[in-house]
Amino acid sequence: MEANEPNDVIIPPNSGILASQSNSTVVLRLRCKTKEEFVTWKEEYENLNYVTYRVLRGIQCTGSKVLLKKIYRCQHNTVLNYHKVQKHSRKHTNCPNQMAVTIKAVVKESRSADTFLPEYPTVVRITGAHNHRIQSAESLKFRDVGSEVRGKFIDFFKAGNGPSHALELHKRDLQEQYDEDYYQVACDAAHCPSLRWVQHFYDQLFKAEYGDFTKEKILESIISRVELLKSEGMKITCSTLSDDFSISLCTPIMERVHTLESSGSICFMDSSGNADRYNCRIFLIMTDSSVGGLPLGVLLMSSESEK
Structure with missing residues (x-):
């Protein structure tokens, strides 16, 4: 059943109780006593109800009576940043659904008339109905990627897989796991992210691990690698001009292949680009043979400039 009404919510088990409900408002009382516990609950709630919330605004709390006070909006109600963005994103439907959260401080001696304290110190008030289909492919593709999926991609990257190959491996696993239901799962970004997200996630991890690669660092790394291959007997040379290089x-x-008779009479070149994040060009020098084209050498260049 789709949660198209505000009271059609699924509460994570053993996390809280339904305090009150009406046609437009649902009030929950939770056992969460810290911000971290609420963040964990919120992620589980979003997974169960196929929704995603973003912070709309928050109030700074001193911690004496209230630990956290925030209002979340449905992600399909985007907020414009007039300094950068002048147009709503594709997912914007001006959804009125909101979630207001208040975590009350639990003290030993309290004069509060709140009968839910101290067992249920967190108040969650959900108002407004979603104006979009929650479990449609159009909505599911905008969901946040789950923590388990993130961890799986980290393992893929550590094993030496690039973004594209890692996504292919993940899709194969989903096909084996869900079989005929694969296409329903594949449209949910929480389980099957887009290649753009995987590439961005890979770049974030790479930057956190190694920092930003400048051209100077790239040249230093290339030259050291070329010298290492030379010491191992590989026929390789590297030429540099300013910040560009040619290998x-x-x-x-x-x-x-050079021993073939055709290698001295017929020679052609095949090139490709976008080989890596720095858009290097690869030129494969080949010759003809009875079994097809065979490689004679490889040129790797950072620029196609004739200068």
């Missing part, structure tokens, strides 16, 4: 490489298999 020529001939592997042992390519050396064997």
Whole structure:
């Protein structure tokens, strides 16, 4: 059942009680006593109800009586940043659904008339009905990626997989797990993120681990790698001009191709771009043979400029 009404909510088990409800408002009392506990509850609630909330505004609390006081909005009610964005995103439907949260401080001796204290110190008030279909593919594709999926992609990256290959592996696992229901799961970003998200997540992890790569650091890394391959007997050279570089490489298999008679009479070149994040160009020098094209050498360049 889709939670198209504010009182059609699923409460995570053993986390709280339903204090009151009406046609437009649902009030929950939770056992959460800290901000961290509420964040965990909120993530579980969003997963159960297929919704995502963003902070609309918050009130600074001293902690003596109230630990946290915030109002969340449905993510399908986007807020414009007039300094940067002048247009709502595609997911904007001006959804009126909101969640107001107050975590009350629990003290030993309290004169509060709140009968739910001290067992249920958190008050969650959900108002307004969603004006969009919650479990439609159009809504699900905007959900946040789950923590388990994030951890899985981190393991993929640590194993040496790039963003595209990691996403392919994840989709294969989903196909094996859900079989005929795969296409229903694949449209939910919480379980199957987009390639754009995976690439961005990969870049974030790379930056946190190694920092930003400047051209100077790239050249230093390339030169050291070329010298290492030379010491291992590889036929490779590297030329630099300002911040650009050019690498020529001939592997042992390519050396064997040079012994063919056709290698001295026929030669052609195949090129490709967008090989990495720095948009390097790869030129594969090839010759013809009875089994098709065979490689003679490789040129790797950071620029196609003739200067």
